[in-house]
Amino acid sequence: LPPDRRYVGDYVCGEKLWASEPVVTCRCGQAWDAEIRQAQLEQNLRDTLLTLAEVEVATGGRIKAKTVQKWIERKRLRRNRRGRVRFGDVLGLEGGL
16 A cells, blocks of 8 residues: 655645655655655745645644544534634644543
8 A cells, every 4th residue: 555645735846745755756856855845834834724634634633633633522612604713722622642
């Protein structure tokens, strides 16, 4: 089976970066540390409203959409009328898994 890939952000050339190794290389040749890119992505998205599926992608699968749904059901997290949650609020709850 191929290794799991996780989204670690976009590069300035427009390519979406997906990592399955500790280092991800863009098609233009720039290499990135996947952990650093993941942390930057999460920091940049803190005030962004995301769907539950987008939360799962943005965290590389670390926080599952089902988990976020349970937090909503338990009134630990609120979603807006469009079904989106503030990403920073999700990250704030992660420590209490």
